[in-house]
Amino acid sequence: QLQLQESGPGLVKSSETLSLTCSVSGVSITDRSFFWGWIRQPPGKGLEWIGTFFWSGSTHYNPSLKSRITMSADTSKNQVSLSVTSVTAADSAVYYCARISAFYSYMDVWGKGTTVTVSS
Amino acid sequence: QSALTQPPSASGSPGQSVTISCTGTSSDVGGHNYVSWYQQHPGEAPKLVIFEVTERPSGVPDRFSASKSGNTASLTVSGLQPEDEADYYCSSYAGDNNFVFGTGTKVTVL
Numbered sequence: 001q002l003q004l005q006e007s008g009p010g011l012v013k014s015s016e017t018l019s020l021t022c023s024v025s026g027v028s029i030t031d032r033s034f035f036w037g038w039i040r041q042p043p044g045k046g047l048e049w050i051g052t053f054f055w056s057g058s059t060h061y062n063p064s065l066k067s068r069i070t071m072s073a074d075t076s077k078n079q080v081s082l083s084v085t086s087v088t089a090a091d092s093a094v095y096y097c098a099r100i101s102a103f104y105s106y107m108d109v110w111g112k113g114t115t116v117t118v119s120s
Numbered sequence: 121q122s123a124l125t126q127p128p129s130a131s132g133s134p135g136q137s138v139t140i141s142c143t144g145t146s147s148d149v150g151g152h153n154y155v156s157w158y159q160q161h162p163g164e165a166p167k168l169v170i171f172e173v174t175e176r177p178s179g180v181p182d183r184f185s186a187s188k189s190g191n192t193a194s195l196t197v198s199g200l201q202p203e204d205e206a207d208y209y210c211s212s213y214a215g216d217n218n219f220v221f222g223t224g225t226k227v228t229v230l
Contacts, residue, residue: 037219041168046123047158047166047209049219060217063121096165105213106156106171113165 002026002113004097005113012091014120018084019068023085023095029078030055035100036080037107046095052100053080092118124149124222131228132200140209140225141173142193150191150222154213157186157195158221169177169208197227205229 022036029036038050053071061069070083077099084091086114094115098107125143132138141151142157149155155173158166168177170186173193183204186195195213199206210222 007127010143039221046224047221049211049221052217052219056136062218103221104172105152105154106168107158107211108171108177109214110165110167 001098002109004099004109006093006097006111006114008093008114008116010115011117011119012087014088014118015086018082018087018091018098018116018118020082020095020114020116022078022080022114023080024078024099027099028075028087029080033102033104036073037098038080038082039096039098039107041089041096041113042093044091046069050082050095053101062103066087087118089118092116121148121218121220124210124220126208126210126222126225128223129226129228131230132197133230134200134202136200137196137198138200138227139194139196140208140210140227142212142222144191144193144212144220146191146211148214149188149193150209151215152213153188154189155186155193156211157184157193157208158211159204159206160209166209169174174212200229201227 003025005023038054059071068085094113096113099109157170160166214220
């Protein structure tokens with residue numbers, strides 16, 4: 001059964017680095033039919049695409065976040081990871097990972113999300 | 121890249137129809153047939169309801185339909201049911217491996 005599960009610390013201090021992991025089951029993250037995305041949603045606000053991890057190992061980030069974002073993967077664990085450096089209160093959000101169809105660019109499977117709060 | 125523009129709210133009585141617009145630019149909505157729509161109930165993850173402008177994933181009722189004209193995409197929910205009350209977000213491929221979401225619309229079933 002296809003499942004995505006986000007995990008990471010719920011609380012991060014301002015100026016530190018936020019690190020999250022998306023554990024994927026039911027499909028290999030190296031399957032060429034899919035990419036893997038991170039999306040976030042601040043409290044009471046809309047969705048924001050953070051970036052995409054491609055099965056080839058390459059990445060593409062939202063230009064507005066690019067300088068602070070790194071995505072990587074551990075194929076042995078079938079996990080995709082996200083790091084956000086120098087966090088501020090504006091980075092407090094629910095963070096989702098999602099599977100992206102490589103052909104038609106839609107996000108068809110989502111994790112339940114993990115809430116991250118940045119404290120001062 | 122700027123968020124796609126959606127009306128903040130829309131409403132309809134049970135059985136009626138509601139249509140939500142999603143306006144972008146020629147770089148995103150108007151330039152690609154990769155518009156998708158997501159339904160999000162409070163406290164839950166978004167759920168795909170439309171992909172590739174007009175296509176419905178398996179399991180999504182045919183009450184959900186969508187279209188696109190120029191730089192504006194639209195989602196119509198016909199025969200509104202109480203469970204359709206949710207936030208709806210459009211999304212579009214924006215070229216160069218970028219994606220953009222809409223501002224979101226809260227649909228209320230009166």
